[in-house]
Amino acid sequence: xxxxxxxxxxxxxxxxxxxxxxxxxxxxxxxxxxxxxxxxxxxxxxxxxxxxxxxxxxxxxxxxxxxxxxxxxxxxxxxxxxxxxxxxxxxxxxxxxxxxxxxxxxxxxxxxxxxxxxxxxxxxxxxxxxxxxxxxxxxxxxxxxxxxxxxxxxxxxxxxxxxxxxxxxxxxxxxxxxxxxxxxxxxxxxxxxxxxxxxxxxxxxxxxxxxxxxxxxxxxxxxxxxxxxxxxxxxxxxxxxxxxxxx
Amino acid sequence: xxxxxxxxxxxxxxxxxxxxxxxxxxxxxxxxxxxxxxxxxxxxxxxxxxxxxxxxxxxxxxxxxxxxxxxxxxxxxxxxxxxxxxxxxxxxxxxxxxxxxxxxxxxxxxxxxxxxxxxxxxxxxxxxxxxxxxxxxxxxxxxxxxxxxxxxxxxxxxxxxxxxxxxxxxxxxxxxxxxxxxxxxxxxxxxxxxxxxxxxxxxxxxxxxxxxxxxxxxxxx
Numbered sequence: 411x412x413x414x415x416x417x418x419x420x421x422x423x424x425x426x427x428x429x430x431x432x433x434x435x436x437x438x439x440x441x442x443x444x445x446x447x448x449x450x451x452x453x454x455x456x457x458x459x460x461x462x463x464x465x466x467x468x469x470x471x472x473x474x475x476x477x478x479x480x481x482x483x484x485x486x487x488x489x490x491x492x493x494x495x496x497x498x499x500x501x502x503x504x505x506x507x508x509x510x511x512x513x514x515x516x517x518x519x520x521x522x523x524x525x526x527x528x529x530x531x532x533x534x535x536x537x538x539x540x541x542x543x544x545x546x547x548x549x550x551x552x553x554x555x556x557x558x559x560x561x562x563x564x565x566x567x568x569x570x571x572x573x574x575x576x577x578x579x580x581x582x583x584x585x586x587x588x589x590x591x592x593x594x595x596x597x598x599x600x601x602x603x604x605x606x607x608x609x610x611x612x613x614x615x616x617x618x619x620x621x622x623x624x625x626x627x628x629x630x631x632x633x634x635x636x637x638x639x640x641x642x643x644x645x646x647x648x649x650x651x652x653x654x655x656x657x
Numbered sequence: 658x659x660x661x662x663x664x665x666x667x668x669x670x671x672x673x674x675x676x677x678x679x680x681x682x683x684x685x686x687x688x689x690x691x692x693x694x695x696x697x698x699x700x701x702x703x704x705x706x707x708x709x710x711x712x713x714x715x716x717x718x719x720x721x722x723x724x725x726x727x728x729x730x731x732x733x734x735x736x737x738x739x740x741x742x743x744x745x746x747x748x749x750x751x752x753x754x755x756x757x758x759x760x761x762x763x764x765x766x767x768x769x770x771x772x773x774x775x776x777x778x779x780x781x782x783x784x785x786x787x788x789x790x791x792x793x794x795x796x797x798x799x800x801x802x803x804x805x806x807x808x809x810x811x812x813x814x815x816x817x818x819x820x821x822x823x824x825x826x827x828x829x830x831x832x833x834x835x836x837x838x839x840x841x842x843x844x845x846x847x848x849x850x851x852x853x854x855x856x857x858x859x860x861x862x863x864x865x866x867x868x869x870x871x872x873x874x875x876x877x878x
Binding site for chain 2 (some may be wrong): 612
């Protein structure tokens with residue numbers, strides 16, 4: 411079988427308007443980043459709240475957070491995405507439902523579903539990291555804070571969380587990278603992010619290998635640069651005197 | 658909500674589940690086998706071998722599984738065609754299996770490597786001292802201990818893989834999720850079937866990870 415290798419394919423016209431294939435990849439990458447970043451911010455906030463809840467004294471709050479984590483960790487991401495995209499909108503209250511189904515254009519409603527899905531999915535994982543970080547701190551830290559008259563809220567805000575977050579940067583980094591990779595499921599509900607654009611390029615041009623090679627390179631470079639960025643952050647905020655910390 | 662059609666549909670859902678489990682078992686076996694080879698290569702004193710293994714792992718860990726599945730679905734038939742020179746029909750199942758084995762091997766490799774590195778050096782030194790070769794030492798002394806230590810982690814990764822098999826939806830393979838989607842559409846109860854599928858995944862994953870946690874406690878020294 412003959413396969414026509416053509417690495418210039420990315421600069422050729424797609425036949426739609428004046429676009430070249432590279433434009434598709436750029437816009438796909440844009441969607442991927444837009445999904446991942448927004449979902450990450452929500453996941454970080456919600457996950458932190460849940461992580462704190464799991465370490466609080468009492469029964470109800472930790473139980474709620476534990477239930478959340480178990481639910482969102484044991485259902486496949488794709489099933490969760492289908493729920494948010496196909497099932498949940500039908501049970502929204504009336505004005506919201508019309509807004510989601512009729513006012514939003516299809517790309518936006520897919521975007522909203524993916525962001526909600528990835529945010530809640532990743533929050534369960536962030537929660538576990540935050541909990542681990544808090545529990546890794548010596549008991550003396552919270553005891554001392556309470557002894558000098560801090561309230562529980564102040565103890566978390568000024569003593570526990572600032573330390574916990576700095577310890578868990580490496581595992582949080584890998585969750586941060588995962589959210590970029592997981593955002594590729596958006597292609598299955600029609601959002602034209604990086605993977606969907608790659609598939610479309612492969613189908614339009616028949617240059618499968620070139621298209622997927624470029625996508626791989628983009629994901630790889632994205633991954634490496636985010637990792638380098640997070641290493642920088644980690645160095646900056648490292649706790650002096652801890653293992654591997656600044657002198 | 659009307660779940661009435663689920664019971665009559667169970668046989669076809671079970672067909673989907675059989676495919677999911679088949680894929681899972683083969684992918685886990687292949688992934689652990691390839692992952693172990695990669696781990697040994699990564700720890701080899703041969704710089705080129707360990708460099709290659711490291712590159713393999715980094716490569717697969719930085720791209721999405723869905724990308725690998727989609728790519729292999731398109732590429733495996735073509736590559737086989739080049740190698741054999743004739744047209745070979747490769748089903749979606751085979752290309753998905755290849756994708757899962759190669760992708761998961763990168764993750765299993767890291768688990769196996771950590772497991773081997775947790776075995777004390779005295780073990781391998783003693784094995785060499787009694788005259789064993791490298792392969793005997795690995796096969797008879799190091800790997801059996803390492804695998805016992807890393808069983809919980811391997812199982813956890815397997816539970817993740819079980820959930821990830823649902824991604825074969827992308828290439829139209831009728832696994833459990835896709836069977837539920839298709840049946841639900843035919844029966845006009847797509848929401849209910851999706852919820853049912855989610856519940857089944859939940860029960861299996863949750864049950865399995867609870868068992869793993871108990872096993873972890875029992876294995877803990």
